[in-house]
Amino acid sequence: MTERQTDPIRPTDDEARALARDLIATARHAALGVSAADTGAPMVTRIALVPGPDGVPLSLISTLSSHTGALQANPACSLLIGEPGPRGDPLTHPRLTLQARAEAADKSALKDHYLSLYPKARLYYDFSDFQLVRFTPDMALLNGGFGRAYRLSAADLAP
Template sequence: MTERPTDPIRPTDAEARALARELIATARFAALGVIDPDTGAPMVTRVSLVPGPDGAPLTLISTLSAHTSALRSDPRCSLLIGEPGAKGDPLTHPRLTLQAKAEQADKADLKAHYLGLYPKATLYYDFGDFGLVRFTPLSGALNGGFGKAYRLTPSDLLP
């Protein structure tokens, strides 16, 4: 008889949902993964991040950046949210991989909200080449630390 490996993914519970939402709510930057439309290869960059009023992440990006053209070509993307602490193994700290769809957000309407959470963007928020992007969650993979892996749905990720 062949042994079947046990599924390392735990059932999603209230603690996992709370941790994922906390990671989104407190993140001020993330790694953004997109597909380069010219080569089809993955491309990763760092972006600023704030939670929108509905909890979905927002970022301000320039139309001059390569990831903007990639998102226009294919709005599917991924965000890696969560940073290692000052001590210990980086792989033991919580992190969330969020699969999302990037959509234009109302830059004028969300200005006070965005700048209230990320005041450093005041320097460039009104530049004409910058747009506000909302990441609509499609799914999430939460690693809450060693042995704490969860799959999350959009309703698990937003309050």
């Protein structure tokens, strides 16, 4: 950076931590970014999402989907959480980008928890091609709206 440029990232504070945790806690879907297993090209898809009992995001994904193969080849991924509100410029609404690692979660042990937050999944939760995935954050970037950017560690996201 030159002297004229200033770092747009604000120091992480309790308000930023709380907003990031709230985005994770209330999200019921997210955009998942992975690297395609065959080409390494970026790929994005929408997934259902719930917070785990420990606040770490969980998703039920089908082994038939291309993003599952991509995660098996390279578990490093990204989640974009947060939706524009019903009014105004979409860029003024908070969103959180998680850089994470996907790992298998205990589908049987977390069934009641997952379904309590995402009851529509009851239709397919027990299908054999679905697995529960845990997205363990490495770090996150929070955009709380114009001029409100923060870099958060995994510890900042812990409840």
